[in-house]
Amino acid sequence: MHLILSMSIMYNCAMKNFIFDFYNTLVSIHTEEHDPESWRGAVGFLAERGIKSDPETLIKLYDERWAEHISDLEQTSKYAYPEGDIKKVYKSMVTALGGTLSDSAAAACAVLARRQSIRRLELFGGTVELLNALKARGCKLYILSNAQSVFTVGELEQSGVVDMFDGVLLSSDYGCRKPDPAFFDFLFKKFKLKKPESVMIGDDPNSDGKGAQNYGIAYVMADGGAAAHSRQILALTEKD
Numbered sequence: 001m002h003l004i005l006s007m008s009i010m011y012n013c014a015m016k017n018f019i020f021d022f023y024n025t026l027v028s029i030h031t032e033e034h035d036p037e038s039w040r041g042a043v044g045f046l047a048e049r050g051i052k053s054d055p056e057t058l059i060k061l062y063d064e065r066w067a068e069h070i071s072d073l074e075q076t077s078k079y080a081y082p083e084g085d086i087k088k089v090y091k092s093m094v095t096a097l098g099g100t101l102s103d104s105a106a107a108a109c110a111v112l113a114r115r116q117s118i119r120r121l122e123l124f125g126g127t128v129e130l131l132n133a134l135k136a137r138g139c140k141l142y143i144l145s146n147a148q149s150v151f152t153v154g155e156l157e158q159s160g161v162v163d164m165f166d167g168v169l170l171s172s173d174y175g176c177r178k179p180d181p182a183f184f185d186f187l188f189k190k191f192k193l194k195k196p197e198s199v200m201i202g203d204d205p206n207s208d209g210k211g212a213q214n215y216g217i218a219y220v221m222a223d224g225g226a227a228a229h230s231r232q233i234l235a236l237t238e239k240d
Contacts, residue, residue, distance in 0.1 A: 013196060014236070014237050015218065015236040016138070016237075017139070017142065017191075017193050017197055018134055018139050018140070018142070018199060018201060018233070019187065019198060019199065019201065020144070021146075021178075021202030021207075022143050022145040022147060022152070022159075023145065024203045024204075024225070025202050025208075025222050026143075026161065026225070026226060027123050027124065027155075027159050028124055029118070030119045030121075031114075031117040032119055033062070033113075033117050034059055036056060038055075038113060038117035039055035041116050042109050042112055046109065050099065051097050051098070051099035052097070053097055058093065058113075061096055065093050070084050077176075079180050079182050080176075081177050081178070081179060082176055083146070083171040083176055085148075085172055086148045086150055087103050087106040087107050087110065087150060088106075090106040090107075090110050091103075091106045110148070110150050110151065111150060111151045111154070114151040121155060121158065121159075123159055123160070123161065124225030124226070126225075126227030127226065127227045128161060129227070129230070130226060130227045130233065130234075131161060131164045133230070134233075134237070137234075140193075141165045141166055142166060142167045142168070143167070143168040143169065144169050144183065144187050145168075145169070146171045146178050146207055148172045152170055152172075153170075156168065167187065167190065169186060169187050169190075174186050178204075178211040179206060179209075179212075180211065181214055181215045184212070184215040184217070198218070199212075199217060199219065199220060199236055200212035200218070200219045201220045202220075202222055203222050203223055203224075203225070205221060208221075218236070220233060220236075
């Protein structure tokens with residue numbers, strides 16, 4: 001485990017707020033967005049609405065329109081790391097095919113493609129035990145994830161642990177993503193958290209680690225999932 005503490009923090013108190021990334025920290029996930037089979041459902045969904053396409057075309061359009069969407073946001077957003085809206089991407093894809101989609105239809109199409117792209121989505125072993133142990137010690141638990149709420153809300157529910165958390169923030173709902181300090185700030189202001197009592201736990205040293213370090217809070221590099229580092233994480237609830 002890698003533990004990074006901001007130089008501005010005097011680590012002389014027990015950690016009370018444990019902020020988790022979701023994907024590949026609490027759940028192990030593997031997707032295949034570029035497998036044509038992942039897009040068969042979306043092709044059928046659009047065909048029912050008179051929009052002709054094929055998996056290869058949708059894959060190409062998705063890559064192009066997502067990149068364009070983020071590029072546009074980087075030019076116009078007030079955030080250093082803006083987050084996109086997948087519904088807008090799907091609507092743009094369908095416009096290129098000569099059709100139109102409502103927000104609700106775009107969301108439904110995105111969820112369908114996402115579900116068919118998933119090859120694995122399961123809790124890491126020991127995750128429930130770790131979360132229960134933290135709750136038993138009076139800790140507050142939060143999720144701060146770079147994710148699209150259109151499908152991540154359902155995947156959170158599927159995980160079976162979402163009710164154990166005191167708060168969940170998904171980047172698509174806030175227009176910015178880790179490592180942007182603004183995304184961390186939304187969480188801290190909403191729940192009135194104190195930096196010296198808070199730690200970010202995630203598998204990505206850039207979005208999770210750099211973000212936490214820049215914001216001035218501790219970070220645990222949870223490679224292999226948070227549960228693999230339960231002993232060290234639980235130790236943070238004790239005074240040094």
